[in-house]
Amino acid sequence: MSTTPQSTPSAPRKILVLGATSGIAEATCRIWASQGASLFLVARNAEKLAAVAADLKTRGASYVDTAVADLDDTDQHPSLLAHAINSLTGMDIAYLAHGVLGDQAEAEREFNTAAQILHTNFMAPVSLLTWLANFCVQRHAGTLAVISSVAGDRGRKSNYVYGSSKAGLSAFLGGLRNRVDREGVTVLAIKPGPTKTAMTANMPKSETFADVDSVAEAIVSAIDKRKDVLYVPFKWQPIMFVIRNIPERVFKKLNL
Amino acid sequence: MPDPNTTEEAQSKVQAPFESWGRYPTYDAKLLPLHWQGDYPALVENLHNGALPVGMGRSYGDVCLLKDGNLLVTTAMNRLISFDPKTGLLTAEAGVSLAQILDFAVPRGFFLPVSPGTKYVTLGGAIANDIHGKNHHSAGTFGCHITQFELVRSDGSRMLCSPTENPEFYAATIGGLGLTGVITWATLRLKPIVSRKIDYEGIQFHGIDEFLDLTNQSKDIEYTVSWVDVTSSGRNFARGIFMQGDHSTKRDDLTRSPKPKLVFPFEAPGFALNSLTVSLFNTAFFHKQIHKRVVAVQDYEPFFYPLDKVLRWNRMYGKRGLLQFQYVIPWEHAKEGTIAVLREVAKSGLASFLAVLKAFGDVPSPGMMSFPKPGITLALDFPIKPDKSFPLFQRLADMTREFGGRLYPAKDAAMTASQFQSFYPQWQQFAQYRDPMLTSSFWERVTPNS
Numbered sequence: 001m002s003t004t005p006q007s008t009p010s011a012p013r014k015i016l017v018l019g020a021t022s023g024i025a026e027a028t029c030r031i032w033a034s035q036g037a038s039l040f041l042v043a044r045n046a047e048k049l050a051a052v053a054a055d056l057k058t059r060g061a062s063y064v065d066t067a068v069a070d071l072d073d074t075d076q077h078p079s080l081l082a083h084a085i086n087s088l089t090g091m092d093i094a095y096l097a098h099g100v101l102g103d104q105a106e107a108e109r110e111f112n113t114a115a116q117i118l119h120t121n122f123m124a125p126v127s128l129l130t131w132l133a134n135f136c137v138q139r140h141a142g143t144l145a146v147i148s149s150v151a152g153d154r155g156r157k158s159n160y161v162y163g164s165s166k167a168g169l170s171a172f173l174g175g176l177r178n179r180v181d182r183e184g185v186t187v188l189a190i191k192p193g194p195t196k197t198a199m200t201a202n203m204p205k206s207e208t209f210a211d212v213d214s215v216a217e218a219i220v221s222a223i224d225k226r227k228d229v230l231y232v233p234f235k236w237q238p239i240m241f242v243i244r245n246i247p248e249r250v251f252k253k254l255n256l
Numbered sequence: 257m258p259d260p261n262t263t264e265e266a267q268s269k270v271q272a273p274f275e276s277w278g279r280y281p282t283y284d285a286k287l288l289p290l291h292w293q294g295d296y297p298a299l300v301e302n303l304h305n306g307a308l309p310v311g312m313g314r315s316y317g318d319v320c321l322l323k324d325g326n327l328l329v330t331t332a333m334n335r336l337i338s339f340d341p342k343t344g345l346l347t348a349e350a351g352v353s354l355a356q357i358l359d360f361a362v363p364r365g366f367f368l369p370v371s372p373g374t375k376y377v378t379l380g381g382a383i384a385n386d387i388h389g390k391n392h393h394s395a396g397t398f399g400c401h402i403t404q405f406e407l408v409r410s411d412g413s414r415m416l417c418s419p420t421e422n423p424e425f426y427a428a429t430i431g432g433l434g435l436t437g438v439i440t441w442a443t444l445r446l447k448p449i450v451s452r453k454i455d456y457e458g459i460q461f462h463g464i465d466e467f468l469d470l471t472n473q474s475k476d477i478e479y480t481v482s483w484v485d486v487t488s489s490g491r492n493f494a495r496g497i498f499m500q501g502d503h504s505t506k507r508d509d510l511t512r513s514p515k516p517k518l519v520f521p522f523e524a525p526g527f528a529l530n531s532l533t534v535s536l537f538n539t540a541f542f543h544k545q546i547h548k549r550v551v552a553v554q555d556y557e558p559f560f561y562p563l564d565k566v567l568r569w570n571r572m573y574g575k576r577g578l579l580q581f582q583y584v585i586p587w588e589h590a591k592e593g594t595i596a597v598l599r600e601v602a603k604s605g606l607a608s609f610l611a612v613l614k615a616f617g618d619v620p621s622p623g624m625m626s627f628p629k630p631g632i633t634l635a636l637d638f639p640i641k642p643d644k645s646f647p648l649f650q651r652l653a654d655m656t657r658e659f660g661g662r663l664y665p666a667k668d669a670a671m672t673a674s675q676f677q678s679f680y681p682q683w684q685q686f687a688q689y690r691d692p693m694l695t696s697s698f699w700e701r702v703t704p705n706s
Contacts, residue, residue, distance in 0.1 A: 048292055055335035059360065
């Protein structure tokens with residue numbers, strides 16, 4: 001049990017984080033750390049991962065362990081996940097936060113570039129979620145929280161390769177939820193909008209961008225409430241409702 | 257529609273204005289966020305026009321600007337590294353803000369050793385400007401509480417700097433305006449508190465003599481600062497309120513602060529602040545305290561950071577922005593100098609909303625280029641009126657020089673090279689420690705001959 005001031009009275013939650021050095025994942029983990037959670041962090045870059053792990057430990061995480069891995073390598077997933085859950089001695093939440101935007105222009109010319117984006121954003125999460133869902137179903141417990149995107153709600157010319165990878169992921173999550181909900185397993189699809197970063201801090205209208213800490217708070221709260229889908233900030237839910245419902249004969253003429 | 261989930265790499269090279277808090281001058285620069293301790297100097301390879309590490313843009317003039325250059329924005333490099341509750345030593349990346357440090361430290365019973373007038377500054381910025389606070393007379397500058405830091409240079413070398421290791425770079429970097437290299441992390445000594453509360457006392461005074469008497473009587477009080485009315489003359493000349501406080505020693509609530517909700521919503525028109533409105537404000541502020549002496553228990557937020565309640569309050573000054581002016585005049589001429597400057601400001605009729613007066617103590621700063629020294633410091637701000645503000649500034653800067661004082665680079669947008677070089681005669685020695693990749697519009701302005 002952690003002795004930090006903000007720790008919760010119950011036993012610390014055991015959380016597996018994949019893509020732990022991404023901005024939104026890191027902000028989310030800071031909240032969990034201040035609550036005294038136990039964390040297992042996976043990322044590609046050892047140096048960045050160590051910096052994030054030290055931060056979370058300092059902020060009050062009861063336990064922090066890490067593994068360096070390239071999640072594109074799906075063959076490694078079963079041993080990686082088994083090792084992580086062994087280290088945490090269980091798992092209450094798996095948080096999938098890795099992904100790439102990719103180069104849309106290049107992906108329009110080169111199938112291999114498109115395939116790489118689809119692999120990282122779709123195939124790799126499918127591999128992880130297949131293993132994790134079966135683990136959770138056996139125990140009739142657990143939450144799978146996955147960062148998808150509003151871009152997956154409708155393909156647009158500016159980023160349809162990225163968008164289609166997220167569309168596939170969102171569809172997979174919907175089906176998976178339909179299968180495992182009755183087994184006591186929660187599947188949360190997270191769809192964030194543009195988020196404020198260091199770079200945008202002094203840009204005009206940057207105050208209209210979402211603050212990464214508020215995005216993280218919304219994610220933590222959605223997980224606590226066992227929600228199914230989270231648009232964050234919330235305004236993206238009505239915006240995407242409108243965009244999804246624009247007739248194709250109009251939509252194809254738009255510059256989005 | 258903007259792309260959500262864009263990677264940091266894809267967003268990194270965007271041309272966008274980065275404003276200093278005075279919003280004058282404004283220059284275009286390329287913003288390059290530093291997210292990780294290893295990002296510099298790899299990020300600036302093959303870049304021309306120099307670079308400058310910056311934090312939250314809370315310095316007023318051009319020490320945080322680099323015209324047509326590359327600004328290395330450190331605010332995403334904001335991780336904590338370790339904290340020892342036995343010693344209060346916190347090690348953190350340099351882009352962490354003092355607000356974030358307080359959110360971490362206050363619930364654990366710790367507080368900043370030195371607090372400036374806003375908590376929205378970074379650890380690195382606080383070191384680079386060797387900032388001071390209301391406890392300068394007892395605690396010295398921020399740099400006095402930095403036990404060590406890492407400095408990364410454009411040649412890729414990484415140096416641990418402390419009073420005993422690389423002491424010359426330690427001294428050059430504290431107050432070194434970000435020019436000696438990129439501070440990746442630093443260790444800060446926090447101090448224990450048992451309550452968020454401040455035992456506060458506000459005392460009205462009339463004239464500099466009464467201010468000096470109060471200063472002498474309050475030597476054992478940790479925090480002192482005065483607001484002074486610079487719009488009044490005659491009977492009310494240099495009237496003000498002397499504010500003092502200590503951390504309450506009665507055990508109490510140690511929760512973290514709620515988030516601020518107010519944002520100054522628009523740019524005020526240029527005429528909104530004029531001598532009439534500012535004079536009314538000053539009179540109202542003085543009489544808000546209707547008794548000669550007021551004793552109260554106050555939360556630390558309004559005591560230290562009254563203006564942080566309204567985010568982006570600098571918009572009140574309109575799009576022309578504001579100029580700050582802050583001097584320190586040593587004790588020898590402190591009284592006559594302060595009276596002369598206050599008379600000059602009152603005579604000019606140029607409104608100053610916030611005039612802050614404080615006595616600096618004699619705790620030496622570890623920084624080679626640090627601003628504070630024993631004496632009186634006065635900070636003023638003015639809306640910019642091009643034909644009037646700058647001539648007044650030159651007069652005030654020259655008066656400061658005659659009284660043996662100096663100006664604060666973090667609050668300056670107007671001092672000349674010759675003024676700077678006489679205020680800081682050690683500047684050439686300091687220049688030897690500059691990272692050749694790094695410069696600022698301030699540095700280019702005040703050392704054109706270097």
